[in-house]
Amino acid sequence: MMxxxxxxxxxxxxxxxxxxxxxxSPFAGAQTPGVTETQDAPKTTEQNGVPNQMALALRxxxxxxxxxxxxxxxxxxxxxxxxxxxxxxxxxxxxxxTFLEFQNPKLKRPTTLLRYEIQKAEQPIVRGQDRLGPWHxxxxxxxxxxxxxxxxxxxxxxxxxNLAKQLVRFVKPADVIRSLxxxxxxxxxxxxxxxxxxxxxxxxxxxxxxxxxxxxAGEDAAARLTLYIDKKTDRVIAVDxxxxxxxxxxxxxxxxxxxxxxxxxxxLNVPHRxxxxxxxxxxxxxxxxxxxxxRLNLDPELKQKDFDRQ
Numbered sequence: 001m002m003x004x005x006x007x008x009x010x011x012x013x014x015x016x017x018x019x020x021x022x023x024x025s026p027f028a029g030a031q032t033p034g035v036t037e038t039q040d041a042p043k044t045t046e047q048n049g050v051p052n053q054m055a056l057a058l059r060x061x062x063x064x065x066x067x068x069x070x071x072x073x074x075x076x077x078x079x080x081x082x083x084x085x086x087x088x089x090x091x092x093x094x095x096x097x098t099f100l101e102f103q104n105p106k107l108k109r110p111t112t113l114l115r116y117e118i119q120k121a122e123q124p125i126v127r128g129q130d131r132l133g134p135w136h137x138x139x140x141x142x143x144x145x146x147x148x149x150x151x152x153x154x155x156x157x158x159x160x161x162n163l164a165k166q167l168v169r170f171v172k173p174a175d176v177i178r179s180l181x182x183x184x185x186x187x188x189x190x191x192x193x194x195x196x197x198x199x200x201x202x203x204x205x206x207x208x209x210x211x212x213x214x215x216x217a218g219e220d221a222a223a224r225l226t227l228y229i230d231k232k233t234d235r236v237i238a239v240d241x242x243x244x245x246x247x248x249x250x251x252x253x254x255x256x257x258x259x260x261x262x263x264x265x266x267x268l269n270v271p272h273r274x275x276x277x278x279x280x281x282x283x284x285x286x287x288x289x290x291x292x293x294x295r296l297n298l299d300p301e302l303k304q305k306d307f308d309r310q
Contacts, residue, residue: 050186050187050188050202051186051202052185052186053177053178053180053183053186053204054178056177056186056202056204056229057174057175057177057178058174059229059234060173060174060177060229060234060235060236061172061174062234063233063234063235063269064171064172064173064174064235064236064268064269065264065267065268065269066267068266068267068268071266071268071298071299072100072101072102072103072110072299073099073100073101073298073299073300073301073302074097074098074099074296074297074298074299074300075096075097075098075099075295075296075297075300076096076097076099076293076295076296076297077094077095077096077097077293077294077295078094078095078097078291078292078293078294079092079093079094079291079292079294080092080093080094080095080289080290080291080292081289081290081291081292082288082289083275083287083288083289083290084278084286084287084288084289093118093119094118094119094294095116095117095118095119096116096117096119097114097115097116098114098115098116098302098306098307099112099113099114100112100113100114100302100304100306100307101113102131102304111131112129112161112165113128113129113130113131113302113304113306113307114128114129114160114161114307115127115128115129115306115307116128116160124137125137127145127153127156127157127160128307128309129157129161129307130304130307130308130309131304131307131308132144132309133145133146134146134154134157134158134161135309136150136153136157142309142310145157159214161212162212162213162214162220163212163214165212165220166211166212166213166214166241169211170236170239170257170259171268171270173227173236173239176208176225176227177204177227179208180204180205180206180207180208180225181206181207181208181209182206182207183204183205183206183207184203184204184205184206185204186202186203186204187202187203187204188200188201188202188203188231189201189202189203189228191203191228191237191238193258199228199230199237200230200231200232201228201229201230201231201237201238202228202229202231203226203227203228203229204226204227204229205224205225205226205227205240206224206225207222207223207224207225208222208223208224208225209222210222211223211225211241213241213243213255214255214276215253215254215255215278216243216253221243221244222243222244223241223242223243223244223249224240224241224242224243224244224249225239225240225241225242226239226240226242227239228240235259235262235269236259237258237259237260238256238257238258238259239256239257239259240254240255240256241254241255241256241257242254251279251283252279252280252281252282252283253279254278254279254283255276255277255278255279255288256276256277256279256285257274257275257276257277258274258275258276258277259271259273259274260272260273260274260275261273261292265296265298266298266299268298270293270296271293272292272293272296273290273291273292273293274290274291275287275289275290275291276288276289276290276291
């Protein structure tokens with residue numbers, strides 16, 4: 001039976017779906033120290049209506065809102081429903097989430113600050129991450145999640161954090177497409193959405209050095225990504241994530257994220273419904289959970305102290 005901790009994990013998908021535009025491209029390539037090269041921009045071409053990698057990225061960027069100012073904060077209320085027939089189907093969880101990417105001028109990378117509360121829980125559940133690290137409230141008192149005896153809670157929090165990091169990459173999916181290595185050619189593909197419904201898409205797949213997964217909580221790891229783009233709208237409507245095991249993609253541990261119900265927020269097309277499917281031991285997909293964004297406020301004024309444990 002799925003625990004409440006596992007059920008909560010899916011929320012972060014949401015989180016970053018909301019925060020999406022934020023963070024720019026996390027995939028900018030590093031230049032060899034001491035070497036300055038002048039290179040032509042990658043060519044964007046199409047053949048018989050099928051774009052190459054760079055042309056596809058441009059089309060997807062435009063469809064998802066184009067160039068935009070960085071969004072580093074949001075408040076959101078989401079609803080998560082478990083749909084896996086082998087578990088507690090119908091279980092429903094609501095979460096209030098606050099998120100901020102705080103850039104300390106003394107640090108190279110921003111610090112992820114997070115606070116969320118599970119609504120109507122039997123025992124109030126509040127967790128977060130401040131400048132000191134992850135924490136939670138225990139009987140009204142803030143405690144460090146890295147303390148002895150808190151391993152289970154810490155694992156749940158890491159799952160949430162990883163899911164958030166995953167969605168960050170797909171709010172600006174064009175950056176993901178540009179970042180792929182060992183990339184396939186773009187091809188036309190009929191994607192089966194349900195037993196009775198299919199969609200004509202453009203498909204592209206490639207490798208990514210590090211990527212967080214909802215299913216395999218832990219440190220970011222190498223993965224094979226496949227993106228499906230609606231031919232009519234140029235929006236990314238599904239993503240397959242397959243982790244590597246001993247240098248080879250392991251389909252049995254893969255997952256698919258379907259994105260829908262796009263709404264414009266701050267000039268960005270943000271998915272307000274996300275459906276998750278996990279692969280079984282034979283590689284077949286099964287429904288796992290659905291997330292609905294009920295309320296979303298992009299770029300509210302937040303400060304580091306708003307996330308201090310209390």
